[in-house]
Structures are given as structure tokens and as C-alpha cells.
Amino acid sequence: MALTLNPANVPDLSAFLKKTEGGPARLDLLVKGARCAACMSKIEKTVGDLPDVAAARLNLTEGRLTIRFASSQGDAGRVIATLEGLGYPATPYDPAQAVEAQDKESRRLILAMAVAGFGAGNAMMFSVPVWAGLFGQELGPATRTMMLWLSAIVATPCAIYAGLPFFESAWRSLKAGRANMDVPISIGVILTLFISFVETILHGRDAYFDAAVSLLFLLLIGRWLDHRLRARARSAAADLLALQAPAASVLGADGVERIKPLSEVAVGERVLVRPGERIPVDGFVEDGVSELDNALLTGETAPLPVRPGDTCRAGAVNLSGPLRLLALARSEDSAVAAIARLVEAGAQTKSLYVRLADRAAAIYVPVIHSLAALTFLGGLALGLGPREALLRAAALLIITCPCALGLAVPAVQITASSRLFRKGVLVKSGAALERLAEVDHVVFDKTGVLTEGRPRLINAPAAAIAMAAPLARASAHPLARALAAEAGPGVRAVDVVETAGQGVEGVIEGRRARLGRACFVGVEGRAESETELWFAFDGDTKLRFAFSDQLRPDAAETIAALRRQGLTVEILSGDLSGPVARAAATLGIGDWRAGLTPEQKAAAIDDLTAQGRKVLMVGDGLNDTAALARAHAAMAPGTALDASQNAADLVFSGAGLGAVPDAIHVARAARRRALENFSFSALYNVAAAPMAMLGLVNPLVAALAMSGSSLIVTLNALRMHGEGRR
Template sequence: MALISDVPRDFGAFLKPGAGGGSSLDLLVPDVRCAGCMGKVERAVQALPGVTGARVNLSQKRLTVAFRPGAGDPAAVVEALERLGYPSTPFDPEQARAAYDREGRALILAMAVAGFGVMNTMMFSVPIWAGLFGQELGPASRTLMMWFSGIVGAPCALYAGMPFFRSAWRSLRARRANMDVPISIGVLLTLAISFSETVLRGRDVYFDAAVSLLFLLLIGRWLEHRLRARASSAAADLLALQAPTATLVGAADALTAVPVGQVRIGDILLVRPGERLPVDAEIATGSSELDNSLLTGETAPVAVAAGQLCRAGALNLSGTLRVRAVARSEDSALAAIARLVELGAQSKSRYVRLADRAAAIYVPVVHTVALMTFVGGWGLGLDAREALIRAVAVLIVTCPCALGLAAPAVQITASARLFRRGVLVKSGAALERLAEVDHVVFDKTGVLTLGRPRLKPTAHAALVMAAPLARASRHPLARALAEEAGDGPLAEDVREISGQGVEGVVDGRRCRLGKAAFLGVESHGSETELWFGYDGDTRFRFAFADTLRSDAADVVAALHARGLSVQILSGDVEAPVSRAAAAAGVADWSAACTPQDKAAVVDALAAQGRKVLMVGDGLNDAGALAKAHAAMAPGSALEASQNAADLVFSGDDLGPIVDAIDVARSARARALENFGLAALYNLIAAPAAMLGLVNPFVAAIAMSGSSLVVTLNALRTGARR
């Protein structure tokens, strides 16, 4: 294995200009987890020639290396990290820049200003409230306090309200009304009335209420933003890890690592064993076996030789290949599937979220009630000013905190709980859709099964004989054999013959492990197999199969217990699919499905009114993933599938699927409870405001009280019963 990775690679394409004429490099180092790793990595990299600084960002698992002008070798950094046991991937400078979170900072700053406004207007509100209860505060002092309150509160409210005003304006221009419209109208109207009351030396000013409403809503807004930002940065990490670079073979066999997007048609690329084909390509030299399981769902490796076309995403198993690119990455076989994904994403974006559905009822009701208060109050003999103040009080006390704060709080609690169980949630809407699911469609290869070969039961003696040779090889079949045999001695004088097998000396005897032809025997049947034999002695056969994940049957049973029906759609041939279906306890299965078939089945189910959860990993699933009501993909899935999925789960178990459904259902229940609580509160508060029983003090208490209740209720989401 040393043969290949010792060839130096050039990561020049990933350098970006840094301060003072130098350059810098961003690397993703996923294994840095603790203070010890961080110190070790930084010290090792700083000791390299040409490096002026190295700093690890532990939260994002990134390393930024600064180089002296004209010096520095990125490849040396990657190698040094590899020697320490930290594999790393260079980050595209474009992606690194996109990580800069402008929107998040604007929200935090708005929140800080609102926080400042709340604290400081309250300072003036407390004497005013004391005055309401007959404490001594002369009219002149009260007006002074009101002026202070307005001078501090109004600019803060205007600044902190900008995110809401902008969004309300956008939605009004599109002739729709979102939640931000009543918020903006409420805040602006409250500010205007409060100023006029101050000038007219009136009783009720609501500057503090306007700012604290914005403060609470901004907390909700920021939580929601963080949820999205974390999911998208995790997605960017996966992207960087999965399709990192293509190795370009230049003049005089110089190897250059380039971002996949820069590969042009006709470029010669080097694909080592264990790497995926970056683009559709024709094999120029070399022979090997390709694993197409993520592309088609077939488990058996396909032998390829010079002149053959192979598709992007196929995993090279045994020999080093030189291939000629026949398509750019955006035109590769992926493109057709990307179109399916796009279609599905459009149908998903039409999904109306719970909070928005609630807002669609809430907004007209509240505005009608406020308007009725004004018109009715005026008509019933109140003067216009008093009627308007009561209408504003209605707008204030019916603040939509349950929608603006509690809904994001439910989602962030749910996604944090799932994150700890190894499930990444991409959006709050995804959780809501997952809670509604009533039918689950599984892909077989890589989802119900592990997606990698496992040795079938074999004679122990044969296993012990072949193991020393298997341990010396990197071929996945040999790895599976070695894993079964456990630790033990290694063969000597090992030579790996690309696309054939390995040869070495065990106990002083020459032996071979590899394809049937490599050992000079006839292959048996269609199973994936490996042969072993000493020179001129008996040959042993090892058969491999893709085994079911250990908890597959349990998970299917758990899904049935929750009232969900289960179905398997696989691109693999009939025999293995029926075996896997029987073992997992699924009666409803189809084999040999094309990607279009899978998407069509999901469509047909949706047309019958079923809400489908699709669980798939391959490119052949991407279309179905995008079309399904909700979609999950394992962390081992291809990038396109992970992009199409709403949730990504990691690990060798399927248990997270059940966890995710449970948490999503719990989140939905909490959200509905919160809307119920909010409705109850409004049923009491709104009539009180209409009758003029609400003053600024009562409004402040009621508003923060109701926000606290719905937020505490949100925190119960997904707690283990």
C-alpha cells in the first residue's frame, strides 16, 4: 500500500492568498476531538518549514495553516497529519468563505440591541408601573420617565425589528401575509401610539412591551437560524469528505490534486483502490473491479479493463486505474438523477409548516379582533383615543410567542436530542414531515444491509490458513476475511497483483489469495468469492455476502408496532432481495427497480394519500428520496443522496430511524400543545384587553409568562419516557 500514497500530491489549487503576501490553507480534520489532539496537531504543523501559524477550530474541526510568502508545501501538512493519525481533506476556498455566517451575526447583534433596550426601558418602566398602583410619582416625573423610555426603546425596537420589517415587506410585496406582518404592524403601531400618549401626557405607553416582544421573537429566530446553520455546515463537511479531489495526471506523470469541479473532458485521472470515480470516465490503462452498489444497488463487483466506460460514484476495489474523463462533474451520470432530485425538492418546498398554518388562522383572527375593538369601542361611546389604545393592547397581549419562539425551541430541542443519537436533522420542516409518515420504503443495499461483503460461514481451518495473507491486503474482500479471523500473524514477502489477488509466504510456503483465475481454478456460481491455496496444494473457496444490519428485523418490527407499513424497493436482483426481505420480516418487496421505478412507486403512494418515508443511500434512490414526504439516508450514502435526504443517520444500526420518528412525533405533540396553550391564553387575555383591563404592567407580565410556559413545554420534547 505504501507504493501509491508515497507519490507526492500537489494541493496548490486549495491555497488562498493570506495576509502579508503569504498564503493559507483550510483543512477539514474530522478526528480532532480533544485538547490533546488540538495541541498535538498545532505543534506538529507549526514545526514544518514555511509554516507561520496553525490554528485548530475545534468546534468546526477545521485547521487553518498560514504559510510564509513563496514557501510552504500543503502536501507536507497533509502528510504530517496523516503520520499523526489525523486524516485530513483540503477545503475548497469557495466553501470556506461561504461558511462565514453573516446572517447569524446580524441576528445576534439585533438580539443584543433588543436585550439592551429591554433592560434599559424596564429601568424607566418600573417607576411608571409603581405610579399605576398609587405610589407617589407626580405627572411631570411620569412624563419624564415616559420620554426616557421612548428615547431608549424606540430606536432599539426599530433596529431590532429590521429582520421582521424586511421579511414582512417581502411577503407583502408577494401578496402573502406571513407571521412577520402582524409582528411588524403591532410593533410600529405600538411605538406610534406610545409616542402620541407621551406627548398627550396619557397613561399607557408600551415601549418596553414592543422591545421585549422583539427580544423574545429574536431568540426564536436565532435558534432556528442555528439549527439550519449547523445542519448546512455538517452537510458541507460531508461534501468535502466525500468528493474531495480528483488526482490529475500531468506531463511527466506529475500528480496534482484538483477540485472535482475543475476536471475537464479528456483529462487523465488516477483512481487508486478505495477511491471513487470523480466523473464519468473511460479506463485508459489498468484493470480492476468496481463496486457499483451505490449507483445501482447491485452488490456483486464488476470487473473492468482498458477501454470500458464507468460511471462517477463507482468505487474502485482492487487495481490502480488511469482513466480519461468523458464528462465534467456536472454532466456526469449524476445529472439525470440531480434533475429528479430538483423536481422532488420543488414538491417539498410546497409543504406548509405547522407554525405557518397556525399563522394563517392566527393573523386574520387577531387583526379582526383588534379592529373590532377599535370600531366597536368607538361605536359604543368610548373616545377614539381610548378605543385605539385598547386595540393596541389587544395586539400586544396576543403576541405570537408560541409561534415565533416555542416552535423553534421545540425543533432545536428535538434536533439536539437526535444529534446526540447520531441523527443529523437538516430543517425543522423535515421533522414535521417525518412526524406525519405512515409508510416506510427501504432500499436494500447499504440500508437494510451493511453494504459491504461479509464472509459466509466457512471451515475454521481454511480461515486460519488464509488469514495471514488476507491481513496484508487492502482489498475489501480480504479485509472482510481478516476481520472474521481476528488478530494474528502476517504473511511475509507479500506482493499485491492488481486486479488479481495477493501472493506471499506463510510458514515458509508460497501461497496465493485472489480470483479463481489467479489460482488456476474454475469459478463456482455467481456468488462473490475468493480463493486461497498453497503452491501445488488444495484450493479453498470463501464465499461472501452482504449481510443484514444486526437490528434490521427489530427495526421493522418496531415500525410495524408504531402503525407504519414497510416496503423494500431494491435495484439488486431477485434472489438476494427476497432473502433480505424474509430475514427482515418484510412481506412487500420488489427487485430490479430502476431509479425511475423507485420514484414512480413513491409518487403512486403519494397519489393514494400515503405519507412515505424513504430510506436510501444510493444514487438510484436519490430521486425517490427527493420525492418522498420525508427522507433519511445513512452517513455512508453518496453525497447526492445525503443532499436529497432530510435526515442523515450514522453508525451501523438502523435504530436511529425509529428514534427519529419517535422524537419527531413528540415534537409535533409539543408544538400542538403549545398552540393550544397560546390559544387558551389569548382567549383570556384578548377579552381582558378589549375591556380595557390591561395596562402596560399586566401586558408585560402576561407576555413573558406565556412565553416562559410555551418554552418550558418545548424543552420536554423527545425526553425518554
């Protein structure tokens, strides 16, 4: 469809272009009304074909269209006018406006659902006496007509209002030259109301006012749940950015400390980070010695010592000493922001997943509606009256209404999701089950996934623990905290001094003692280890405490179960190579990589995808969020960060990993049931359509048959409850 733009009506929106020095301009727009892959394809293709547009990508979850122009200049007004011509109003993207639009859509769907429920319930008060008349308790003609008109008065306005989300979506789809599932639903509802009015006016026996509004009520429940899932999905990147400090302590040229909002910290400014604070921006250490907790960024279990000359990344926690940093990047260019962009890109890629029901509808709509038109015209040609020909066409549309087709996947997804919920697995979207059923390769993070995610003391004598515990209780070091937890509550050392990157020194019952690295305690010639602590009183015997991050009890059984399902397994970890190698050897996993950054993990997932693998990523840390978003399917434990849980498709609770093979088994069973339902729907329509065309069923029988097909599809989905784990 060619679009004719009037230059006089194209607004000047050049102020909203984001320009980079010497690079192309970019424009972010908030697009309203785009809901499906067909909408996305149409928008991206049409906008991408505009002059000077290099690329256009639409994020359905956020409604954000990102346009990259070929030059430093771009015609933003022309892009918006093009979108208006396609039926998708657009405005410059504003996060607050996007959230407001999402909230407005949610309120609209809730109100439509309430109106449909009200209409269905009240219309049935007048329909029940009419139904009763069909079984021998005949109403007088005047009373029957009055009941039908009262039902029409209640149901019609409710159906029109409640159907607006479907009618608008269907109209946009038809304007784009495609037919989504809302097209047959809209035509079915409108035609049902029309036939009901015709039957009421002609004193016929078949009117379906209550059925039209009841169908909309059930469909709106599903539409609202889908909207809520999209709203939850868009919060993953927001959760990541929330991990950044809200403000930074900036040192001016005069040495005076000033608090600045994070967004105002410029490259080259000096930032002061105290112990316990989170690094606000990527920076270069100018002064200070400390240790950083990088667990959220890299998954490393041991603190990382830093000193002048080292680089710190935003999101890490400063553990011991104060640091003065030279800012190397603005907040929007930090490591955390980069991970958030990877998560957004992954979520956008997932939006390309086309549901099987939509593909079936693309075939169903033109075929059935063409048959209905032929039935009406053929009836007239064969000498039938207009009323009889219209009833046959209506019966055809009603009996082949895609309710069973529309329920084929959702009914299975709801059943599978409820079954997994009882096993402690939360499924965040039906599409997640479809993707999970297709995976052939599983990637695990190590720390917090294959392992318990916390260091534990190994085989230390109780007497040694009791001696070192007072110093351990006075330290914030993760290994010291593990030692203190093993000892339990008790006294603390006094005159405590902590040396960044080395250990802690203090007085216990009048004796000076040290707890920390081997060299700090006085043990010479021993290689440093990130999984051990040494303790000694002055001039006394040195005691060694070893720690390990224990594997989950069922980790080996889980790996074996996945292999029995025909899956290959790999470990991608940001931890040190030693712990990763030991975990892989214990579990019998030959493919593993250690020391990976979040970007490297995401790149590894992309490489596997390029090789044709369908990857399931199981991770829990900030360093896993980008990989979770890029994988074909993703799972996270309930102990994971909110950002990781939002980036994942499924979240499992409990201390074990058995939920992973369980979820894959249920997803594969759900796929089988969905395909069975589609096969039944196809056979049902093939058999029912000729009967309606030949006049062998009237609209009432057609409605009963349609309801029966939906019931069969639902009962088939419920069969999943009887399947055991393989």
C-alpha cells in the same frame, strides 16, 4: 398587481443565458429576500406569466431562481426588472455570491440579536423601578417620567434596528398582497412603542419599551436558528460534487500525460486513472483491467470487475489496475452531478411545505386588525376620547398578539427535538417532524442501514484463517481486508502480485499461495460468488472463506415496531439480488427491489408519492441521496456520508435502528401537542378579543395575558417529556 417596465431601464443580460444547441435558454438568478412559501408562489407565478417564459422555479434554500425560456432567446433583463417590482432584488446567480449573501444575512441576524439583547437588558434597568412603583413604592412624578424616557432612549433605537428583518419581510409580504407572521409582529412592536411614547408624554401608567425589544430578541433567536438550518441544508449537493476528483490525468495525442482541472475535461479526451484514484468523469474503458468500488454509487458490497468495453461512472474508486478511459461526459453531466441535481430538486420540493402557523396567520392578520380598527372607530362613535379608544385598540392588538400562535409549533418542535437528541437522533428542522408525523410507508436501503455495511467472515477455522492471513494483509480487496481484520496483525506475504478482478498471489514462508476467486485458485466447475474467497498453497487443499454483511441486531424488532405503528415497509437497494433477497426473507419484508441506480431509487420514491403515499426514506450512501431528498421525510445513520446526512431530515447515531420507530412516535406526539396549542390559541383569542374591545382590560393586563398564554403553550409542549414509547 400590474407591473410597468421601462425598457430603457432594463439591462442587457443576454450573456448570462445558458443556451443548449437547438434547445431553450435557461437563466439562474440569485433572489434576495424570499423566505416563505408565499414569497415562492408569488415569484414563480409572476415570472412564469411573463412572455416567452416556460417555467420558473425558486429554491428557497439557496435563493436560486431557475427560469426556462420557451425559445433559445430570453429577456433576462425583463425578468430582473419584474423581480425588482415585486420587491425581490435579483442578480445573475454566482455560487460564491450566494454563499457571501448567506454569510452576510447570518452576520446581520447575529448583530440584530445582540442589539436586541443589549436593549432589553438595559431598558429593564429603568423599567424595574417603575414596576416597583406599582406595588406601593411610588416614585415621584418627575422621577417616574425620567425613568420612562431613559427606557425609551435605550429601547427605541434598539427595537428599530433589531426589528428591521421583520419590518422588511412584512412590507414585502404586504406588497405581494399577503400577510405572513412578520406582519402582526411588526405592527405589534411599532404600536407598542407608539403607545408607550403616548403614555410617557401624557404621564400615563403603562409603557412597554422593554417588552417590545425583549420580544424581538426572542424572535431573532428563532430566525437565526432557521437561517442556520437553511445554510446546512444547501450543503448536501455541494458535498456530493466534492466527491468528484478535483483534477484528471488527461493523455494528449502525443501520449504525454497532463493534469487538467475537472471542469476542463472535454468529451472524447482520454483519461488515465491509477489504482486508488476516483473516477473523475463518466467514461468508456479503452485499456486496462481492474475492479471498481461502487459502494458510494450503488451500495454494492462487492467490487465490480471492469475490462475494455465497460463503462465507468464518476465517483467510483479504482481498486487494482490502471485504466485508460474515453470521457463520455463533462463533469457537470456526470453521474455524481446528476445525483446532485436530483438532491437539489428534492430540497426545492420540500420548500413548498407550508407551515400551519403561516396558514393561521393568513386568517388571523386581517381579522384582528380589522377588529382593532373597528374598536377604535366604534369607541369614537360611542363618545370615547381618542386616547381611550386608542388604548382599547392597542389592548386588543397586544392581548391577541400572535406570540402564542407563533410559539405553538416551535415550542413543541424544540421539546420534541431535545427529547430525540437524548435518544441519539439529531433533528435538522422543525418541518422535518411535521413531515415525519405524516408518513405511512418506510423505505430502507439494505447495505449500511438494515445491515452493518461491512463484510464479516462466517465460521472459518482459526487454523485456516492463520494460513491465509499473510496474503490477505497484502491485498486491498474488501473481503481480503475483512479476513485480515479477523486474523489481527501479523506477517505479510512477500513477492505479492495482484491480478485485477481475480485475486492475489505471493509467497508465505517459502511456499507460493493464492487468495481470490475459485477459478484463480484452481477450483473448477464452481459458480462464482461475490461473497466468498478461496485460498490454497500450490498443489494443496483449497480452503473456502464465506462472508456476509450481517443484519443489525435490532433490524427485525424495528420492522415489527413500524408495522405496529400501522406502517408498510419496503427495501430499495443497489446491491445484488441474492443478498437483498436473503435480508428481506430474514426480516419478513415482501416488497424489495435490488440492483437499482440512484436515479431508479429516486424514481421509485416519486412513483410512491404519485400513488398518494407519504414515504420515509432511510439510507446512508451516495446512491441514496437523491431518494432521501425526494422522500416526504428522510433519515440517515451517523455513519452515513456527509452528503447523505445533509440530504436527510434526521440523523441517528448508534448501532441500532430503534431510533426510526422512536422518531416517528415522537413526531406523531409532537403533532398532537401542536394541534392542542393551536386550539388553545384560537379559544384564547376568541375569549380575549371581546374583553379588550369592551375596555375590560388595559394594555398592562393585556400584556400579562399575552405572556400567560405563551407560558401555557410552552408548558403543554413540555408534557411530551412524560410520554413513553409505544
